[in-house]
Amino acid sequence: MKVTDLSLGYGERRIIHHVDLDIPAGALTVIVGPNGSGKSTLLRGMARLLRPATGAVHLNGTDIADLGHGALARQLALLPQAPATPAGLSVGDLVARGRFPHRSWYQRWSERDEEVVRRALSQVDLIDRADEPVTELSGGQRQRAWIAMVLAQDTEHLLLDEPTTFLDLAHAVDVMTLARSVAHDSGRTVICVLHDLTLAARFADHLVVVSQGRIAAAGAPKDVLTPEELDDVFGLSAHVIDVDGAPAVVPVRRA
Amino acid sequence: MSLGVLLPAERAQASIRSSATPARLTVLAAAVLLLAGVATSLAVGESSLTLGQVLSTLVGQGDPFSRLVVVDFRGPRVGAAVLVGCSLALAGAVLQSVARNPLASPDLLGLNAGASVAAVAVVILAGGNGGVSGLAASVGLPVAALVGSLTSGLVLYLLAIRGRQLDPVRMVVVGVGLAAAGTALVSWLLTLGDVMVVGPALAWLSGSLHAATWPGQAGLLVVLAAATGPLVLLARRLDLLVLGDDTAGGLGLDVHRTRILFLLLATALTGAATAVAGAVVFLALCAPQLARGLSRASRPPLLASALTGGALLVWADLAARMLLSWTGFGPTELPVGVFTAVLGAPYLLFVVARQRAGSEGIPS
Numbered sequence: 238m239k240v241t242d243l244s245l246g247y248g249e250r251r252i253i254h255h256v257d258l259d260i261p262a263g264a265l266t267v268i269v270g271p272n273g274s275g276k277s278t279l280l281r282g283m284a285r286l287l288r289p290a291t292g293a294v295h296l297n298g299t300d301i302a303d304l305g306h307g308a309l310a311r312q313l314a315l316l317p318q319a320p321a322t323p324a325g326l327s328v329g330d331l332v333a334r335g336r337f338p339h340r341s342w343y344q345r346w347s348e349r350d351e352e353v354v355r356r357a358l359s360q361v362d363l364i365d366r367a368d369e370p371v372t373e374l375s376g377g378q379r380q381r382a383w384i385a386m387v388l389a390q391d392t393e394h395l396l397l398d399e400p401t402t403f404l405d406l407a408h409a410v411d412v413m414t415l416a417r418s419v420a421h422d423s424g425r426t427v428i429c430v431l432h433d434l435t436l437a438a439r440f441a442d443h444l445v446v447v448s449q450g451r452i453a454a455a456g457a458p459k460d461v462l463t464p465e466e467l468d469d470v471f472g473l474s475a476h477v478i479d480v481d482g483a484p485a486v487v488p489v490r491r492a
Numbered sequence: 493m494s495l496g497v498l499l500p501a502e503r504a505q506a507s508i509r510s511s512a513t514p515a516r517l518t519v520l521a522a523a524v525l526l527l528a529g530v531a532t533s534l535a536v537g538e539s540s541l542t543l544g545q546v547l548s549t550l551v552g553q554g555d556p557f558s559r560l561v562v563v564d565f566r567g568p569r570v571g572a573a574v575l576v577g578c579s580l581a582l583a584g585a586v587l588q589s590v591a592r593n594p595l596a597s598p599d600l601l602g603l604n605a606g607a608s609v610a611a612v613a614v615v616i617l618a619g620g621n622g623g624v625s626g627l628a629a630s631v632g633l634p635v636a637a638l639v640g641s642l643t644s645g646l647v648l649y650l651l652a653i654r655g656r657q658l659d660p661v662r663m664v665v666v667g668v669g670l671a672a673a674g675t676a677l678v679s680w681l682l683t684l685g686d687v688m689v690v691g692p693a694l695a696w697l698s699g700s701l702h703a704a705t706w707p708g709q710a711g712l713l714v715v716l717a718a719a720t721g722p723l724v725l726l727a728r729r730l731d732l733l734v735l736g737d738d739t740a741g742g743l744g745l746d747v748h749r750t751r752i753l754f755l756l757l758a759t760a761l762t763g764a765a766t767a768v769a770g771a772v773v774f775l776a777l778c779a780p781q782l783a784r785g786l787s788r789a790s791r792p793p794l795l796a797s798a799l800t801g802g803a804l805l806v807w808a809d810l811a812a813r814m815l816l817s818w819t820g821f822g823p824t825e826l827p828v829g830v831f832t833a834v835l836g837a838p839y840l841l842f843v844v845a846r847q848r849a850g851s852e853g854i855p856s
Contacts, residue, residue, distance in 0.1 A: 285741075342725050
């Protein structure tokens with residue numbers, strides 16, 4: 238995925254200004270930034286939920302503005318932040334919704350659909366709970382069910398908007414481990430917006446820092462996350478240490 | 493997928509998706525209730541017929557008297573109850589899915605009000621002594637109601653949607669405002685009218701099938717038939733809309749256009765139904781949620797909602813027609829709209845109470 242000169246906004250209000258970005262294929266890219274920096278807006282633009290004011294997003298050389306709704310949804314899946322879960326919807330039915338872009342209105346549910354949905358459910362470890370209502374699941378399980386839905390969409394690109402919001406640390410780590418394994422095991426391009434720097438630093442292959450609607454830094458986490466950068470962008474005083482070969486952000490304790 | 497419930501082949505083996513059995517049973521039960529209601533309504537009245545007489549008349553073999561009663565006297569009324577009930581429930585089912593809100597229905601969203609204003613305007617301004625008749629009644633009234641509900645549908649859409657996003661709560665708040673404005677306009681129109689005209693207008697406003705005729709419901713039949721095709725083809729899209737705008741968009745749905753199309757269909761169904769029966773309230777609110785609860789579905793199922801709506805209105809109309817004479821208050825009848833309101837108001841309170849008990853905010 239390649240982003241060129243992308244500007245985005247709502248109405249008159251411009252939020253993202255002329256952003257250029259190269260997203261590595263088959264890896265987990267994490268977008269971080271302070272509150273209100275425009276990271277979620279950038280993700281929405283990359284998923285074409287917002288039309289660009291300038292610039293374009295290309296998937297494998299094709300401008301996504303030129304793709305039909307179905308064609309785009311077969312190449313790129315998006316999990317919005319805190320999606321609405323209707324009461325009475327079973328886990329299996331939710332994940333089955335992910336097959337929508339692969340079925341025309343006249344097509345019945347196929348064995349292929351069934352197989353992909355089963356695989357997605359196994360991947361998030363919910364295959365035994367397909368009959369249960371999504372609303373009955375715990376927060377972590379519910380988020381995994383939603384991730385299974387975008388996995389069932391069977392796309393090369395996967396966009397996740399703050400998938401760890403409202404989750405405690407253990408479940409957040411589960412979700413990020415899953416996102417990373419999806420990228421590495423099946424060679425998909427996963428792009429994830431996070432507000433938690435520690436998680437971002439631990440799991441990202443490629444880290445993008447957004448600040449005031451522009452890219453402040455992009456690259457490997459150990460190159461991007463420096464105490465200077467953290468102070469500069471986030472106004473955070475922190476040590477950056479190396480644990481298990483990945484950086485960890487440790488806030489400075491002031492007396 | 494709403495019609496998927498009728499296609500057993502689709503789920504020959506145990507599927508990862510939930511069973512369609514509750515949905516099929518709901519469709520079956522509602523259909524049986526509807527047919528039983530139609531047969532009973534045709535049989536019961538001032539001069540009672542046996543079920544055998546009704547059935548033989550329906551297959552074209554009844555005696556002339558039964559035929560007069562079934563085809564000419566009671567038929568139009570029962571037919572209108574079925575068509576109006578199905579149409580309003582369908583409109584409600586669609587609106588509740590699009591708005592992701594179980595409180596969304598044509599009456600609460602002000603679509604009925606728009607139809608009422610336009611229709612009452614026709615009655616008051618064009619009506620002669622004793623209400624409208626002739627061309628104004630057979631063409632003017634339905635067209636006015638349709639235009640009225642489309643107008644309020646348009647206003648609703650323009651006010652409820654900001655930046656191409658639909659806020660479920662905002663939509664209901666705007667709808668309540670529209671309904672209030674409509675009621676005020678109707679009251680004002682009524683003060684302008686002649687006493688002889690206001691009476692029939694008031695009767696129409698409270699929702700009545702009393703004056704139903706076969707030609708009067710032809711328009712509704714056409715609208716219902718025309719709406720069914722797109723609804724069957726697009727039903728699957730409602731499954732996505734209830735997941736929210738961004739999710740639906742990410743799954744490849746053109747949310748904006750799909751929503752306009754569904755609102756248009758619901759508005760047309762409401763307008764056409766209101767033209768026939770006046771303001772029948774609450775039916776479009778209750779029937780879809782009843783069907784949804786019984787089907788254990790994530791949104792109101794279309795076919796089951798329509799059948800439930802038809803069945804409810806047929807039985808409600810029978811009760812409205814006969815209740816006072818059965819209880820010894822003489823041959824007067826209640827307008828069916830009064831009856832559905834009496835049944836529907838407690839239901840509305842029940843929904844609100846249940847919603848507050850749930851931790852999930854607004855279930856859709």
